[in-house]
Amino acid sequence: MIENSYVRSITRLGHLLDWLPSPLGSILILVFAAGIALLSSRIITDALPRLPGLRRVQFIHAIIARLRAPIRNGLMIIAASAALQATVGFTDATTSFLEQVFICLFILNLGFGIIRTFRLLTDQYLTRISARDHADDITVRSHQTQIRVLRRLIEISFGVLTVASSLMVFHSVQKFGVSLFASAGAASLIVGLSARPALTNLIAGIQIAVTQPIRMEDMLILNGDWAWVEEINATYVVLRTWDRRRYIVPISYFLENPFQNWTHSSPSLIASLFLWLDYQTPVDRLREMYFEELAKCPDWDQDKTSIGCQIADSNAQVMSIRLIAGAPDANSMWDLACDIRERMLRRLRLEMPECLPRGRTAIVPGAPEQNAWPDALVAPPVNRPQDGPYRGPDMPVSPPAATPGRP
Template structure:
């Protein structure tokens, strides 16, 4: 360990001496400007060096085929470059001579603050990369609608967002505590913690309630990724679960942005909570003359041709569900693998059944019946008061044809 520390000090001393020699070349500039140019030069050299590393490392023969190396370099390329630039500039700060002691102290604190921020958010990016790799392995499975896989996706996405927010807040707080003024403010804030905690608690109550609801969603899982929900009467799939809100995607590509606490405080329908399979139910309104047995045979024949049917014969049926004065209601049910398949199956069955009914049993289609009867047995079915008065046509003229009587018809009884 001592040898390693000695080597590090020697490298740092050599780097500072090299920056000092470069700084002497800038003595013709004002001292503060020369020091600033020296820091920018050190950061620029580190940027070029980092570009060489990040561009050449994935092309090495042993690492060329490792996809994870390519992914982590692509995700952390900016973080690595910022990391090397901050280290190079902060180390070159010792070789500057144009800053006052107060400015030197401020720059040291600023570089340390940037280092902590870059390190913290680099860890967050690495954590997100690892979780994304795991999620990609889950979604790449053959059974994409597996409930266990969707449960893991939900837990990882929600908990990852909560961990990222918590670690991000700690990173920012740690970086700001480097400055002495912020430390003094923190001490005074802790001195008045009672009033401050009350104010912060009241103002942050919605955000905190959604964060707590997110933890409950991840643990109890009333909703999962790609679950089929019914909010406000619309079909919607869970597209994204964040720490404080949920994004729902409707069938026509609209998006609902719903606070995550809504799913703990309000009832809603989840069609895929236990299983993605659903039962399609549709109704046909037909005439009383419909032979139900023959209709049932036609239904079974056409259902076997539907590609969206899940082939579960225990969930099919064709029954008279209701009747009224004009028609009978036939309910047809069949199973489908998911919500999309259920919708397509219902449309397909309607089309097939109507085509067969029109061609083979047109008498089954609904029709209207009208019967005119007399009020008493001695009256005609067409009472005189329901018949329109006759039209008196001229004997000669364009309306007089061979089938038209030559004289106006006799007046009906009771009329003049």
Template sequence: MASLRHWFDWLPAPLASITLLIAAALIALLFSRIVTDAIPRLPGLRRITLIHSIIGRLRTNIRLLLMLIAASAALPAATGFTTPTLHMLGKIFAFLAILVFGFGVIKAFRFATDTYLDRITAKDPTDDIRTRSHQTQIRVLRRLIEITFGVITTAAALTVFNSVRQYGVSLFASAGAASLIVGLSARPALSNLIAGIQIAITQPIRMEDMLILNGDWAWVEEINATYVVLRTWDRRRYIVPISYFLENPFQNWTHSSPSLIASLFLWLDYQTPMDRLREIFHEELSHCPDWDGDKSSVDCQIADSNAQVISIRIIAGAADAGRMWNLTCDLRERLLARLRQEMPECLPRGRTAIVSNAPNEAPWPNELISPPVNRPDTGPYKGPDIKTPARA
């Protein structure tokens, strides 16, 4: 560096020192460009895509760090500066080097976790709970580690300057009331950070879990350190504090397994033959592409009845929430089409009849009454052999 300094003796001393620092930084930049461009082209490393990706992600940090190191190394030869100026430049270079190195480590850590997440996702593209558990843990803990390391890096960089370090120490030592107010104001953020750690460990929710929030279907799209992003079926987004999932009850339809049971109800007439309806149901279910094929979860039963209709409950299994919804709609369409074509008498309809108090008079209109019933042959209402329908 001293010999390089002599190249600029023809310049004024301060300008020569500035030129020396710039020249040292440019030489380091040229060297770093050669290194970052040459390493991926080495014969043994050409086919390793990981090396290319790491260097591409950290190229800027590597070059900046080498430039700062070179400029710091050239400071003793910069005799054109006064001693206080040299001391201040050294602290500035150290400050910037700590920041570049710290945030470079954060970028490398994020790249490593992204690579791992992509690998486990590509290994098993199906909806696997174990894969989603790993994704949730890594994403939440990664953000916490990044925030923590970022704070540590910034604090370490600030300690280079004595004035800032002393100011921070005196602030936290003397301002007891201020620190109390700051602590109280930061309580929600701290509670959310702690809740994020609990979410990562206990996992009441995971990435791409299916939740019910305010009556909406929503998928967990993103889990951050302090909040969760939920995506609804119509592409709206809920931004929910992460502590909400530890303090409030909610429905998680895919907590233990992504498979769900589709349930639909049909309101039909009392004349519906259940045996034939079950045959039609099984025939149409076998043609539904969203059915998971599990016959143990298939059933067709009369769930309820009232004065007008009976309620038929039909259930069948599906692989996930989306297929469950599609299976419900598909089955409803298929069954209603078959009922209209083959058994229209099963569809519900209203009936109105005028029934006389006289036992010998039939209700009117008789053709609208179904099914007809016979009057009892004995009792106070015995009459001629007239088939009168039941009171509607």
């Protein structure tokens, strides 16, 4: 009933344009119908969020904002296709072609509208789970990884089906599809060989979403760089380094190559640093000093089971002291190590400067009857006191050195 009334109204409008050429009048009718639909959709989409019961419903505002364009396009397509029945200026072949075009556009608009709705629902879920105070960080990142990867795959698959369904409306495309299925053996072989890298990455994306060797915001070590997982797409992964560079890595790389994931099981890490100190260092006092300074570090996770101060190594000059402490994440781990190193060096410089590394030199004689430090090696000659606090008990008394210029 509504469609008949709409067609009759459009027909009466067409009679007012009888003075124009029939094709031009029919085109104006279609444009007028689409314009009326656009105006009506604007009024509906702008007025609906302002209704008293819907003003505070944020989901309604979000879905209208996301689907405003598909709704308007859909109403315009429906209005124009319905008005096509009231046109008389097109030939039968043109009318049939326009009907196919409208059906094709409607399928495309509907399919991509569904994709937008699916993306909105997944975004709402991710926002809700991220806003929970008690949510585990690993659980949140696991859900983000699964939803983002699978969403891309579903969108790509549904988009391909939508485009294929819309094109199958045309008879020429249907004939091409039948001939393609007739030669499916050769076509599948050619397509499989040419699309092997893309298919490999798509399958790897599914494996990444299921097994999750990497997740969103995981910290990885790649080519010696610290990098965080910024995006996981259907075929590649974007990694963000600490200096804001980006690595674009094929997603299959993470299934075929070993790599370090520092936040796979837990974001907490242990900071480790080394101090090279002299053998005169009192390790017990150094350990007390370390515990005092660690308690002042804001990046320490307060886990006393993960702290330590031990002699890790030694050589002929110094010994190596390893200091370890826990941190809640990778950034805090780096800051904690730098903070501890700065605090310990300041305390050692002020309180125990004898612990800092020093160079030692021992001078020995070439033969038992020779002196360890012959006077001939001293230049210029210096006067040595015969008596005094600096002369050892076994030091022989030698005659005073000759003064330059005197016999």
